[in-house]
Amino acid sequence: xxxxxxxxxxxxxxxxxxxxxxxxxxxxxxxxxxxxxxxxxxxxxxxxxxxxxxxxxxxxxxxxxxxxxxxxxxxxxxxxxxxxxxxxxxxxxxxxxxxxxxxxxxxxxxxxxxxxxxxxxxxxxxxxxxxxxxxxxxxxxxxxxxxxxxxxxxxxxxxxxxxxxxxxxxxxxxxxxxxxxxxxxxxxxxxxxxxxxxxxxxxxxxxxxxxxxxxxxxxxxxxxxxxxxxxxxxxxxxxxxxxxxxxxxxxxxxxxxxxxxxxxxxxxxxxxxxxxxxxxxxxxxxxxxxxxxxxxxxxxxxxxxxxxxxxxxxxxxxxxxxxxxxxxxxxxxxxxxxxxxxxxxxxxxxxxxxxxxxxxxxxxxxxxxxxxxxxxxxxxxxxxxxxxxxxxxxxxxxxxxxxxxxxxxxxxxxxxxxxxxxxxxxxxxxxxxxxxxxxxxxxxxxxxxxxxxxxxxxxxxxxxxxxxxxxxxxxxxxxxxxxxxxxxxxxxxxxxxxxxxxxxxxxxxxxxxxxxxxxxxxxxxxxxxxxxxxxxxxxxxxxxxxxxxxxxxxxxxxxxxxxxxxxxxxxxxxxxxxxxxxxx
Numbered sequence: 228x229x230x231x232x233x234x235x236x237x238x239x240x241x242x243x244x245x246x247x248x249x250x251x252x253x254x255x256x257x258x259x260x261x262x263x264x265x266x267x268x269x270x271x272x273x274x275x276x277x278x279x280x281x282x283x284x285x286x287x288x289x290x291x292x293x294x295x296x297x298x299x300x301x302x303x304x305x306x307x308x309x310x311x312x313x314x315x316x317x318x319x320x321x322x323x324x325x326x327x328x329x330x331x332x333x334x335x336x337x338x339x340x341x342x343x344x345x346x347x348x349x350x351x352x353x354x355x356x357x358x359x360x361x362x363x364x365x366x367x368x369x370x371x372x373x374x375x376x377x378x379x380x381x382x383x384x385x386x387x388x389x390x391x392x393x394x395x396x397x398x399x400x401x402x403x404x405x406x407x408x409x410x411x412x413x414x415x416x417x418x419x420x421x422x423x424x425x426x427x428x429x430x431x432x433x434x435x436x437x438x439x440x441x442x443x444x445x446x447x448x449x450x451x452x453x454x455x456x457x458x459x460x461x462x463x464x465x466x467x468x469x470x471x472x473x474x475x476x477x478x479x480x481x482x483x484x485x486x487x488x489x490x491x492x493x494x495x496x497x498x499x500x501x502x503x504x505x506x507x508x509x510x511x512x513x514x515x516x517x518x519x520x521x522x523x524x525x526x527x528x529x530x531x532x533x534x535x536x537x538x539x540x541x542x543x544x545x546x547x548x549x550x551x552x553x554x555x556x557x558x559x560x561x562x563x564x565x566x567x568x569x570x571x572x573x574x575x576x577x578x579x580x581x582x583x584x585x586x587x588x589x590x591x592x593x594x595x596x597x598x599x600x601x602x603x604x605x606x607x608x609x610x611x612x613x614x615x616x617x618x619x620x621x622x623x624x625x626x627x628x629x630x631x632x633x634x635x636x637x638x639x640x641x642x643x644x645x646x647x648x649x650x651x652x653x654x655x656x657x658x659x660x661x662x663x664x665x666x667x668x669x670x671x672x673x674x675x676x677x678x679x680x681x682x683x684x685x686x687x688x689x690x691x692x693x694x695x696x697x698x699x700x701x702x703x704x705x706x707x708x709x710x711x712x713x714x715x716x717x718x719x720x721x722x723x724x725x726x727x728x729x730x731x732x733x734x735x736x737x738x739x740x741x742x743x744x745x746x747x748x749x750x751x752x753x754x755x756x757x758x759x760x761x762x763x764x765x766x767x768x769x770x771x772x773x774x775x776x777x778x779x780x781x782x783x784x785x786x787x788x789x790x791x792x793x794x795x796x797x798x799x800x801x802x803x804x805x806x807x808x809x810x811x
Contacts, residue, residue, distance in 0.1 A: 229260040229377060229484040231410065235460045236265060237448040237477040239546065240272030241284060243291045250298060255307045260375040262484075263309045264412050266447035267348075267384050268331065270295075270313035273416035274451060279362050282324045285316060295342055302338035308374050309336035312383065312414045315344045328364045333381050333414060335372060346370040348383040349397045350390075355797035356418060356454060356788070357385075369400035371408065377484070380411035380438060387413050387434060387444075389495050398434050399495055408440040410484055415446040419457035419535055420791045421528060424474075431463045437492040441469070441485055448477055450542035453684070453785040453795050455535055465489015474531070475538040507791075508748035510741055512759055519741050519759045524694060529701035532789060536686050537572035539787040543684050544577070544659060551658035555649050555679070556581035556601070556608070558593025562663040563600060563714045564699045565686050569661060570604050571706065580607040582652055584645045587614050588724055596711045604709060611652075613644045620644070638724060642678030650681060659683045662784050667692040667736055669783060669794060670743045671769060672776025673729070680783055688786030689793045691740035692719070733772075734765040742769045746809075747792055753811040767811050774809045777802045 238245045246269065253263065267273060270291060278284045292313070310333055317328040331348040347366030351359035372379050386397040401411070411434065417427070427444065435442040441464040448458040455475075462469040462482050466489055472478040509522045524532070544552070552569050556562045569579050583597050594610075601608035620640055625631045632640060653660045662682025664674050666689055674680045687695055699710050719729040719736075733739055742761055745751030746769075753770050757763045781802050786795040 229262060229375060230257065231412075231443055231462070231482050231484055232261060232263045233443060233445040233460045233462070233472065233480040233482070234263060234265045235445060235448055235458045235472045235478040235480070236269060238269075238272055239449070240275060240451060241278065241287070242272060243270075243287055246270055247291060247294050247298070250295065250309075255302060255304055257304065257306045260306050260377075261308075262374070262379075263307070264414065264443060264445050265309070265311035266445050267312035267414045267416040268314065269311045269414075269447070270334075272449075272451070273447065273456075274356070274454065275362070279314070279329060280325070285326065288314060289316065292342060295336065299336050299342065300339055304338055306375075307338055310334070310345075310379075310381075310412060310414065311336065312416070313342075313344075315347070329362055330366070331359070331363050331383060333383065335374075345372050346381040346383070348386060349395055349400075350385040350388070350393050352385045354392070355792065357797075369397050369404060371401070371404060371406050377409040378406050380406075380408045380440065382411065382413040384413065384415040384417055387430060389430075396495065398437060402438055408438050411435070411438055411440050411442045413442070413444045415444060416456060417446050419455040419789065421531065421535075421789055423791075424457070424459045427459070428461060428463060428468065431461070432466055433492065433495075435463050435465050435487070436490050437495065439487050439489075439491055441487060443482070448475065450539045450787075452543070453539075453788050453793075455539045455542075455788060457535065475534050508745050508750045510744055510751075510759070516760065518738070519761055520737060521691065521693060521741055521744055524697045524701075526701055526704075529698050530705070532690070532698055533568065533571065533702070535789050536568050536787055540569065540661070540684065540686055541572050541574065543785075543787075547659060547683065549657065549659040550577050551656055552577070552579040552661055553649065553652055553656065553658040554579070554581050554661050555645055555663060556583050556597045557663075558583075558590070558597045558714065559719060560695060560699060560710075560714055561665050561668075561687055561692075563596075563710045564695055564702070565661055565663045566600065566604070566606065567699070567702050567706070567709045568686055570606060570709065571702075578607075578658075580609065580656075580658070582609050582611055582649060584611045584613050584648055586612075586617060586641050588641075588727070592713055592717065596713045599711045600709070600714070603711075611648050613641060613648065616644050617641055639675045639678060642675035646675075646678045646681040661686060662688070664688060664783075665692050665695050666690055666794070667740055667743065669780060669786075670747065670776075671733065671739070671772035672779050673733060673772075674779070676779050676782060680779065682784050685784055685786040688783070688795070689789045691743065692736040693740045734762075734768060738762065738765050739769055742766055743773070746770065746773060749792070753809065757811070763811065770809050770811065777804075 315330040315332045316326045332344040333346040334342040335345045349366040353360045445460045460472040662685040665687040
């Protein structure tokens with residue numbers, strides 16, 4: 228009986244010492260065949276971007292491969308085989324600094340032998356956050372290896388996905404090798420987004436049936452800036468799920484290799500196109516003619532979002548060498564939700580504080596609700612009024628420039644004073660400022676650049692406002708009403724002028740968010756949205772706001788990505804453009 232061990236590892240990019248340490252600490256004493264599988268680019272981390280071309284990185288990677296060779300040469304247990312993701316560099320001349328070819332490969336490591344690249348990734352994704360064709364050369368053929376009498380089919384991440392975007396289909400190519408497979412393995416560094424775990428398993432079961440073989444999937448864990456890797460490694464056999472690893476933490480699965488049992492697919496005929504599924508709009512259109520709306524988040528998905536965001540922000544904190552968080556608490560939903568998420572994420576040795584910065588327009592309920600939340604959660608609460616500074620700025624502009632601060636200029640300077648105070652406190656205490664803007668506000672520019680847009684990283688930048696309310700209500704169900712109900716129930720307001728509410732400037736969020744989802748998924752035009760039943764006036768207004776505010780989004784901080792299409796690393800459009808094409 229062969230045992231398959233999936234190592235769901237957690238390493239920083241370029242953590243060569245950590246990778247070697249992981250290998251040296253393996254228990255390789257098995258008395259029967261044991262196949263150990265590690266994620267895509269296990270030796271380097273992912274994504275690498277331009278550091279993959281830096282000579283110091285290349286030299287250190289090549290040295291690691293020599294260290295792995297030396298380690299493997301000391302192994303003697305012939306029952307052991309390792310498959311690990313890594314890079315293969317090729318040079319025209321040995322002394323060249325720039326490689327002529329870089330491949331994303333699977334290395335086979337056997338006792339007493341040099342690691343051998345046995346497969347090169349065939350499908351190099353080049354959409355959204357991916358730009359692998361910029362760096363890597365694609366493999367030309369599917370491969371299997373034979374070990375201990377078992378035929379093993381090899382795939383790397385994107386290779387498992389059927390798509391008309393690619394001229395080749397590695398899964399179908401494996402089938403056409405006419406080799407009876409005992410198992411198929413996929414080494415992945417697959418970024419997280421909501422609903423993706425279910426999608427991976429559905430596709431894996433299709434492959435298992437097509438190739439008539441158990442399917443083993445191993446994924447890395449970690450977060451690199453805004454991109455989160457969730458783990459969730461698993462194995463399936465036909466329609467049956469064998470086991471699944473934990474989400475958002477290092478884990479290991481050991482599974483005895485079963486015989487294939489299940490249905491048989493003769494060809495690819497029921498799979499989703501990855502491009503289409505990636506950018507499908509999550510809009511529900513009721514059959515009764517009611518208003519279209521976003522798909523509701525159930526409790527399981529709210530919990531998953533909380534796990535992803537708390538994990539992602541902790542990764543960012545650790546890799547930025549901070550131990551403290553500071554948040555501007557306003558008495559509104561977004562800042563309260565951010566504070567709650569940070570409180571849930573806190574680890575020993577870390578601290579969190581809230582700064583409340585009232586102006587002449589701040590309401591008493593904002594102060595009381597903010598204080599109540601901090602007292603209940605045991606979070607230090609500081610009040611820094613901005614009224615005096617605001618009045619000084621008004622007088623200064625009037626006296627020195629002969630131009631009083633009024634209307635939008637007067638509103639925005641309040642937000643920028645708060646940003647100034649917040650960043651000064653960050654410098655004072657060596658704390659990381661966490662941004663509190665949501666995806667709805669960011670989409671339409673309903674925030675002040677260099678004001679409430681400040682922060683090192685955004686937790687809510689991939690959550691629409693209507694979704695933020697759903698997550699907040701779930702947090703109150705699970706975490707003993709951490710967020711005061713007054714904050715959740717009150718009408719949202721920036722409190723920058725008398726009696727201001729968000730709907731003075733924007734459509735209701737449940738309508739606006741649905742419009743934005745259609746635009747940001749790339750699937751629906753303004754005309755399409757109106758034909759779905761959304762109000763034409765609101766569609767026109769949202770599109771107009773969206774197209775005018777790219778300059779703000781381009782200067783925004785990194786956003787923890789939890790959706791298939793997000794602002795940030797995977798969203799690249801020109802700031803300067805004729806955007807009238809978006810108009811109705």
